[in-house]
Amino acid sequence: TLSFNLPESVPSSPTSSVFSDSSEITMSSASSRPDSTRQTSADVAERDYFNENPAPASLEKYTKQAKEFIDFHAAAGRRVVLVTSGGTTVPLERQTVRFIDNFSAGTRGATSAEYFLESGYAVIFLHRQFSLLPYSRHYSHATDCFLDFLHEGPDGSVVANEEYQSKMLKVLRQYNSAKKQNLLLTLPFTTINDYLFVLRSIAQLMRPLGPSGLLYLAAAVSDFFVPPERMVEHKIQSTNATDSQKNSAKENVESEETFDNFDSSPAVPRSKRLIVDLDPVPKFLKNLVDGWAPEGMIVSFKLETDPEILVHKAQYSLDRYQHHLVIGNLLSTRKWEVVFVAPGQSDKWIRVPRRRKTIVGKENIPDGGEESDRPLNPNDLPEGE
Ligand code: PAZ
Incomplete structure (x- = not known):
């Protein structure tokens, strides 16, 4: 997690610096936006995707909640950040029994989100349902069960265990304070489709905020999905037990005919395998930068597993989408180090010692963190995480 050193007031010009001293990265509004009347391939992809895929049932409700939240904070001159968090699922069936998912816990x-709240932002937290939430994250996945933090007091009340009390009180106060001031709006999603619809809607609502609206895209978004025309209604069957009921003998062919040498498991007839055919999810970062929130500050994340390609991919993303910052991280070291890749800046690695558990900004580094121009070797890390 990164904490930003922010200016006191909402920036009035489209250029603002939200990073501290040597971590400073100047964020300026993307300069060369395309002519708004011209239809680009990104516009066509957007139109097609949002026409062909069903809007989630919650879209209207979330849009209304987000609008009220944004209007409320804009009127108070407060900066607003949309933080996206957690993984998106890719359903394989309309009545979904099976889906593809990814590793992200939403840490x-x-x-x-907690650091943004501490820095004076109002936070819209668009997160995968049941993934980690600001404040409760300290307890929800920290032990086998949150009840391990509690015991019964002598008078029959529920009491936090002695060793957790001071930290729990601090976290509880921060949480209550955010709630009381209406600073945190949490909106859940599950599928990639839910995510894209709500993201677009909120990004568009943030447009009037200009550069005091920050989009911080940390969710692990699927690159592939099953398009609606290829998605079956019911649970995919693994046997032909229902074929005789459903079909004539013609369709009830489950035989060696469909056997092939298509891949490395020819011992299993193709008809018995589940072959999943996925389309690419359109890359909507371009649409977000150019159309949905063109004056907003946009920070995206790039996850890789191969250290050799991380910075290149982050740079590629920045060149392609022309936004303000890409934060790169490797799956194996993501909790201890990230790299900042920003226009006109040299790449900057920020890392903390493993025991610290979070990546933070420079102000918080002195107890052991450091900055450098090269990544850690994941093999050098101590055992544990
Ligand atoms: O949720 P988490 O803390 O386990 O992981 C965070 C992360 C690696 C998903 C995030 O830092 C990130 O890189 N998000 C973008 C992933 C992507 O390239 O799509």
Whole structure:
């Protein structure tokens, strides 16, 4: 998680610096926006995707909640950040029994949201349902069960265990303070489709905020999905037990005919395998930068597993989408180090010692963190995480 050193007031010009001294990265509004009347391939992809895929049932409700939240904080001159967090699912069936998922627990997003609140932002937390949430994250996944933090007091009340009390009180106060001031709006999603619809809607609502609206895209978003025309209604079957009921003998062919040597498991007839055919999810970062929130400050994340390609991919993303900052991280070291890749800046690695558990900004580094121009070797890390 990164904590930003922020200016006291909402910036009035489209250029503002939200990073501290040597971590400073100047964020300026993307300069060369395309002519708004011209239809680009990104516009066509957007139109097609949002026409062909069903809007989630919650879209209207979330849009209304987000609008009220944004209007409320804009009127108070407060900066607003949209933090996206957690993984998106890719359903394989309309009545979904099976889906593809990814590793993300929402640690980055939930922790970052706390730092943004501490820095004076109002936070819209668009997160994967049941992933980590700001404040409760300290307890929800920290032991086998949150009840391990509690015991019964002599008078029959529920009491926090002695060793957790001071930290729990601090976290509880921060949480209550955020709630009381209406500074945190949490909106859950599950599928990639829910995520994209709500992201677009909120990003568009943030447009009037200009550069005091920050989009911090930490969610692990699927690159592939099953398009609606190829998605089956019911649970995919693994046997032909229902074929005779459903079909004539013609369709009830489950035989060696469909056997092939298509891949490395020819011992299993193709008809018995589940072959999943996915389309690419359109890359909507371009649409977000150019159309949904063109004056907003946009920070995206790039996750890789191969250290050799991380910075290149982050740079590629920045060149392609022309936004303000890409934060790169490797799966194996993401809790201890990240790299900042920003226009006109040299790449900057920020890391903390493993025991610290979060990546923070420079102010918080002195107890052991450091900055450098090269990544850690994941093999050098101590055992543990
Ligand atoms: O949720 P988490 O803390 O386990 O992981 C965070 C993260 C690695 C998903 C995030 O830092 C990130 O890189 N998000 C973008 C992933 C992507 O390239 O799509």
